[in-house]
Amino acid sequence: MRIGELAERAGTTTRALRYYESRGLLPARRAVNGYRTYDEDDLRLLQQIRTLQDFGFGLEETRPFVDCLRAGHPAGDSCPASLDVYRRKLSELDALIGQLQTVRTQVGAQLARAELEAGATLPGGPEPRCELTDGLTE
Amino acid sequence: MRIGELAERAGTTTRALRYYESRGLLPARRAVNGYRTYDEDDLRLLQQIRTLQDFGFGLEETRPFVDCLRAGHPAGDSCPASLDVYRRKLSELDALIGQLQTVRTQVGAQLARAELEAGATLPGGPEPRCELTDGLTE
DNA sequence: GTAATCCTTGACGTCGGCGTCAAGGCAAGG
């Protein structure tokens, strides 16, 4: 199979495949005319790469999985190096999620406070019932 | 005050200040010799920018806050446009956090499964008690 | 034969927020 068919079957592009090859991640055999040639095993390697990419793994992080498959293991995560990547990714995710939740809380608090202050000074708000200013707005 | 002092007082760099100016976010007056000149109000604008940047806001998202301060409002988030930015950021954060949590769950499940499978075939695991293979490993 | 569709390599563009030179001007202290 040539590069176009492989790309289509994996739901990616030829450009991505050439990029992977340039990174040494997915080398290709060559036909006599110079065309890249792939087989079903390459498709499996590529699917492993795509799956991890979709999960947000960097390309380099997919390398242990690909190497593991190429070494003949049944799954890309059958090797210790792959499990290490999983674990590092988990701690990265936990750290990132924690930070984002902190930010979310802070931004939410700022919004609530700002909305309150806006409501306290604008006429469409929750009617502050302040006799001193009521006379001015009516 | 000149650019170096402002940068230091705001905990940023001169390069960042020139960048903000190039984006029209924080224009500077000029002294006779061409040096950029700033005052305390500029420091407040800059602090608003830095705070939002630290929260993960893009530069363009800080613009409404800066404009709001420059219009004479007491806080950068005293204007409706700023509140809209808050709200959009909140929904962005919620979406992102949700995605990351989904990924975290999936990766965690993959790790657990892969660790189990590794333990089932490797000798250091939880001793599967399989008579057929036990004889081979001992 | 020739048009359409594949394939090749090479190289520059993208996005954000600056970092990092390079080459030179201006001001102050010794």
Add this chain to the structure above:
DNA sequence: CCTTGCCTTGACGCCGACGTCAAGGATTAC
């Protein structure tokens, strides 16, 4: 006068994962 330290503009570098274009060779369809 000379050095030191601030300032100026301009321009390229960076990171990641490709997109996009260019110029040309190979193959297939008609």
